[in-house]
Amino acid sequence: MTNIDTITIEVADLPAAERFYAAIGLATRIRLRATQEPSTGFRGFTLSLIVSQPADVNTLVDAALKAGATTLKPATKSMWGYGGVVQAPDGTIWQVATSAKKDTGPATGQIDAIVLLLGVGNVAASKQFYTDMGFTVAKSFGPMYVEFAAESSPFKLSLYRRKALAKVAGVAVEGTGSHRIVVGGAAQPCADPDGFVWHTSTVAAES
Numbered sequence: 001m002t003n004i005d006t007i008t009i010e011v012a013d014l015p016a017a018e019r020f021y022a023a024i025g026l027a028t029r030i031r032l033r034a035t036q037e038p039s040t041g042f043r044g045f046t047l048s049l050i051v052s053q054p055a056d057v058n059t060l061v062d063a064a065l066k067a068g069a070t071t072l073k074p075a076t077k078s079m080w081g082y083g084g085v086v087q088a089p090d091g092t093i094w095q096v097a098t099s100a101k102k103d104t105g106p107a108t109g110q111i112d113a114i115v116l117l118l119g120v121g122n123v124a125a126s127k128q129f130y131t132d133m134g135f136t137v138a139k140s141f142g143p144m145y146v147e148f149a150a151e152s153s154p155f156k157l158s159l160y161r162r163k164a165l166a167k168v169a170g171v172a173v174e175g176t177g178s179h180r181i182v183v184g185g186a187a188q189p190c191a192d193p194d195g196f197v198w199h200t201s202t203v204a205a206e207s
Contacts, residue, residue, distance in 0.1 A: 001134060001135070001136050001149065001151065001152075002130075002133050002134030002135050002185060002186070002187070003135075003150055003151070003152055003153035003155075003185055004116060004150070004153050004154075004155040004156075004157055004183055004184070004185045005153065005184045005185040005201035006031055006183070006184030006185070006201050007030055007031065007047070007114070007116060007155060007181065007182075007183055007184070008030075008031040008032065008033055008181065008182040008183075008184065009030060009031070009032055009033075009090065009092055009180065009181055010032075010033055010034070010035035010037065010178065010180040010181065010182065011032055011033070011034060011035065011090040011180070012034070012035065012036060012090065013034075013089075013090070014032060014033070014034040016068075016089060016090075017032050017088075017089070017090045018032060019067070020064075020067045020068055020069070020088055020089055020090070021088075023063055023064075023066070023067035024060060024063045024064050024067060025060075025063075025109060025111065026111075029111075029114065029154065030114075033182075035178070035180065037177065037178040037180070038176075038177040038178065039091070039175075039176075039177035039178040039179070039180050040175060040176050040177055041171075041172065041174045041175030041176060042119075042162075042166050042169070042171050042172060042173055042174060042175035043091065043092075043093075043175055043178075043179050043180055043181070044118065044119045044120075044162055044165075044175060044179055044194060044196075045093075045116065045117060045118050045119060045165075045179060045181060045196070046085075046093045046094070046095055046117045046119075046165060046168070046169050047092060047093070047094050047095070047114060047115070047116055047117070048094070048095040048096070048097060048113075048114065048115040048117060049094060049095070049096045049097070049111050049113075049114060050097060050098065050111070050112045050113040050114070050115060051096065051097070051098050051110065051111060051112055052098060052100065052104075052108070052110065052112060053098055053100045053102070053103045053104055053105070053107070054075075054077075054082040054098060054100065054101070054102070054103055055103045055105075055106065055107035056098065056107045056108060056109060056110065057075050057082055057083055057084060057096050057097065057098055058075060058107070059107040059109050060096045060109065060111075061075050061084050061086060061096050064086045064088070064094065064096075065086065067089075068088075068089040069086040069087060069088050069089065069094070070086065070087050071084070071085075071086055072085040072086060072087055072093065072169060072170035072171060073085040073169075073170045075096070077101055080097075080099065081097060081098050081099040081100055081101055082097070082098050082100065082101055083095060083096055083097030083098065084096055084097075085168075085169055085170055087171075090180075091180070092180075092181075093169045093171065095117075095168070095169070113154075113155075113156055114154065114155050114156070115155070115156045115157075115158055116155055116156070116157050116158070116181075116183065117158045117159075117160055117165060118157070118158070118159050118160070118165075118192075118194065118196055119160055119161065119162035119163075119164075119165035119166065119194075120159050120160070120161065120162060120192075120193065120194050121161075121162060121193070121194055122193065123142075123143050123144060123145070123146060123159050123160075123161060124143060125193050126146075126159050126192060126193055126194065127140065127146045127159060129192050129193055130146075130148060130157070130159070130192070133186060133187075133190075133198075134187070135148040135149070135157065136148060136149040137149070138150075143161070144160070144161060144164070145158065145159065145160050145161075146158060146159040147159075153185075162194075179195060179196055179197070181196065181197075182197050182198075182199055183196065183197070183198050183199070184198070184199050184200070184201030185198065185201050186198035186199065186200055186201075187200065188200060
């Protein structure tokens with residue numbers, strides 16, 4: 001089964017990005033590399049930090065804001081749980097969320113999972129692309145949403161319609177240029193139907 005092994009965010013200011021991601025506890029979990037490739041507006045994806053309770057959402061959101069992020073959606077309760085959306089100084093959109101609506105103890109700051117959610121033009125076509133790559137579908141809701149299994153990966157991959165994902169993120173759907181993200185885990189370097197780039201990681205090369 002194919003998995004995501006690495007996620008690399010491309011940034012214009014590498015030292016600043018390194019400081020930001022260290023401040024929110026992701027220095028060893030997300031890779032960074034410098035780029036000046038043009039990118040404007042919505043880049044077509046979000047990354048989500050899944051935590052166990054609202055207190056952890058607030059802790060991570062506060063840390064992100066203190067490190068220079070901006071609020072796209074304040075943390076609040078919803079029918080799905082509790083969460084908020086921030087944009088990192090490099091432009092990457094981060095959702096911080098939990099399915100719990102009440103705290104069961106003090107905040108730990110622990111991140112339970114990182115989800116890469118791709119906004120795609122055609123969910124069915126992208127679903128077929130990723131199943132052909134070797135991903136296993138865990139959940140699928142028609143032409144709206146697909147979630148893939150991630151049994152041995154530190155990351156989860158999901159697909160959502162681009163317009164709907166922009167709405168969730170709290171940004172306009174328009175965007176051009178580079179996605180500024182490279183995903184590691186493909187057997188061979190490739191790009192998906194929406195132009196998201198995959199590279200062969202060390203783990204994928206050895207499997």
